[in-house]
Amino acid sequence: MSWTDERIATLKKMWESGSTASQIADELGGVSRNAVIGKAHRLGLKSRPSPVKASESKAAKKPTSAAPKPVPKKAAPAAATPAAPVAPRQPVTPPAPTQAPPPAPKAASSAPSQPMPNPSSDLPKIVSVGPGGFLRQGPGDQQAPIPPAPPRRLVPAKPSPEIANKTSLLDLSDRVCRWPMGHPGEPDFHFCGEAVNPGFPYCVEHCGRAYQAQLPRGARRPPPPLPFGGPRVR
DNA sequence: CCCTGATTCGC
DNA sequence: GCGAATCAGG
Numbered sequence A: 001m002s003w004t005d006e007r008i009a010t011l012k013k014m015w016e017s018g019s020t021a022s023q024i025a026d027e028l029g030g031v032s033r034n035a036v037i038g039k040a041h042r043l044g045l046k047s048r049p050s051p052v053k054a055s056e057s058k059a060a061k062k063p064t065s066a067a068p069k070p071v072p073k074k075a076a077p078a079a080a081t082p083a084a085p086v087a088p089r090q091p092v093t094p095p096a097p098t099q100a101p102p103p104a105p106k107a108a109s110s111a112p113s114q115p116m117p118n119p120s121s122d123l124p125k126i127v128s129v130g131p132g133g134f135l136r137q138g139p140g141d142q143q144a145p146i147p148p149a150p151p152r153r154l155v156p157a158k159p160s161p162e163i164a165n166k167t168s169l170l171d172l173s174d175r176v177c178r179w180p181m182g183h184p185g186e187p188d189f190h191f192c193g194e195a196v197n198p199g200f201p202y203c204v205e206h207c208g209r210a211y212q213a214q215l216p217r218g219a220r221r222p223p224p225p226l227p228f229g230g231p232r233v234r
Numbered sequence B: 001c002c003c004t005g006a007t008t009c010g011c
Numbered sequence C: 001g002c003g004a005a006t007c008a009g010g
Helices: A005-017 A021-028 A033-042 A204-210
Strands: A127-129 A135-137
Touching: A005 A021, A005 A033, A021 A033
Parallel strands: none
Antiparallel strands: A127 A135
């Protein structure tokens, strides 16, 4: 397999969306996890939370009867780049997913920032995150286990006033829709915040998305295009 | 053991 | 440029 533009695009997309190299490799097919990682690095994609990165802050070696183990293999041309103030890696405070304005946390709703009009109007491209933490695509994505009993009655949840602002993680409660809007990590990531459909974690509208009727085997709509609808949901 | 990503290095 | 082999942490 070769790295076509499309495959690279998918790689980038998935990599940036947090998919693991294995998932990406699986999605692309014909390539190994290593290939994906290798390619990702060659593409200059920044490294993501790796389990192998905790080695820091400890100058403690293994003196005990063990050689300092200078260089395992290739010797790096140290003198090559003299002035390279490589930052020793700061403790970097990760940017909060939800923008938290230090002053005046939740007030001044006078900000004319669009208070999310109709959630369903911007579905075409949006990729939301389901409860499991996996990404899901708006239209026509698979839904494995058919969950709970259908709602007895759909109550017309009316726009609650408490969502004049964006509903952040901290704003979640038993009464507001927990449906994620956007991607975690993105500056505008937030939750629906609509009044929930009683008995469900989501509003009526998102209940419709979360709990979809299981279509007959034959009548299932396969997602052929799939430029990458999200990580496998197997 | 499984998983993860990082790195190396022969091709 | 590619990716298997290897490394190393969780």
